[in-house]
Amino acid sequence: MDIRHHPDDDLLLARASGQLPAGTRLVLASHLELCPLCRERARTLDALGGILLDELEPVPMADDALARTWASIDALESAPAGTVRVSAPPPLPPGARWPRALAHCSATPWRWIGPGMRWSRVSVPEAPDANVFLLRIAAGKYLPQHTHQGLELTQVLHGRFHDGRALFGPGDFDAADGEIHHQPVVQDGSECICLASLDGRLRFESAIARVLGSLVGM
Template identity: 50%
Template sequence: MIVHHPEDEFLLSLAAGRLPAGQAVVVQAHVESCGHCTERLSTLEAVGGALLERAEPHPLSPDLLAATLQRIAGVPPEPASTSPTPATAPAGTWLPTGVTWPTSLRGSKVTPWRWIGPGRRFSRVQLPHDPEATLFLLSISPGRSLPRHRHEQLELTQVLCGAFVDERAVFGPGDFDQAGPDVHHEPMVQPGQVCVCLTWVEGRLRFDGHIATAIARWTGV
């Protein structure tokens, strides 16, 4: 059961196309796995469409239509498809059996898993439309934790599989976590299954320990 969801401001910004790319793919990854947020997003999109229809019209530039048609003509047609194909993880990207690769990451480049401590690995994700976004996959084994840390700014996390617990709550498969500068925690993975998360970070993580800080600087997290 999915318990933790994005706040409405994220869904509203996603519906309006205003979310930065890194945030958008994490929020969209949650929506893909959550029926409640899929319905909520559809409602917000419908409301936005209704408001747009009622908005006062404004005159457009005389050459706008010609310029738009010219741009459309320059876009190659997409190949015909009878049914949507599910997104697949890039070659060499390991995920536990049964875990679905988020469609929002379609076309992304992913680095091989890198060791950052016993039972802990991470992988950089590079988006085709925003290669500078600080986005990564984090894999932590049962019983292991991410060392205690704070956040400089905002961090968004979507749990793809497994579960972790901190001082706030338990976050299981499909759950969404938003952590800001007020959060000081040590996420501990629950027994049973490795926990894999998709995470976007604004700023840096500030670890309490010297070893964790050195590893963070080495990996650029």
């Protein structure tokens, strides 16, 4: 797998220090599963994060902190690589697989949002308000032009798209904020499936796109 787009060090350091919200953490974990380069970077920053934690004043932990930690570990260990059993998963095409990071989540069936475009809501048990979803867009189709209220993270699971800045393929990771104004276009030859999280909403130029986006939480 030729992965060309990766998270920056600031995002990996925020992960190491436990500062990321659940949705952001989930999409980032999905990238780390596929990318040896970023796993090595994350290990280095984890060590740095441990040093920073040692310098902080101790605070009491929640009474159920250990139980929740073991439950999360058990959920991951019970799902071997490539056989993740997401609750009620929408089907994926040959060559695409569920990230292990989704093992404890549930996903709705594919739902229509426009010609050649479908989506699936991903529910994160420990963070019900997390705005995480799957997008499935046919070859030649595109999302409407938009920018962002907050941070949008995207992990490509299958297929390719170009958004005017670069070409993103399987395993690639993209972080876009209010400074990014783009229109992802799926390339010919295959549909594109992405896992995404939103902090805030997308700001579509089209009035129709704004209405559809509000209906699905984009």
